[in-house]
Ligand SMILES: [Ca+2]
């Protein structure tokens with residue numbers, strides 16, 4: 001028999017991974033094992049509720065939830081800003097702002113080039129082997 005604690009831990013591990021990209025979920029992980037268990041999730045959500053329940057009635061109105069949501073989004077927003085701010089000087093220049101577009105451009109050109117090479121090889125190679133009727 002496995003105890004419930006163990007079960008929850010295993011469940012948490014199965015749900016881990018991509019979920020941890022969310023900084024708010026990351027902050028729920030209190031025991032530092034890199035994963036958020038359902039119990040940690042429950043406590044984390046409860047803590048958020050208490051933190052943003054401004055009138056203390058034990059539930060969140062839309063306004064109160066909006067504050068919670070903005071705080072969570074702000075963490076992701078700051079994360080995005082830091083990714084764009086390539087030299088880390090606290091300012092995103094137009095150059096840095098354009099970097100993702102340049103990267104996309106590069107990738108599309110690479111894809112187009114490899115596509116051309118591929119179809120070129122197909123055309124060049126197949127004309128030689130005309131006797132393929134075994
Ligand atoms: Ca409230």
Ligand SMILES: [Ca+2]
Pocket residue numbers: 085086087088089090091092093096
């Ligand atoms: Ca910068």
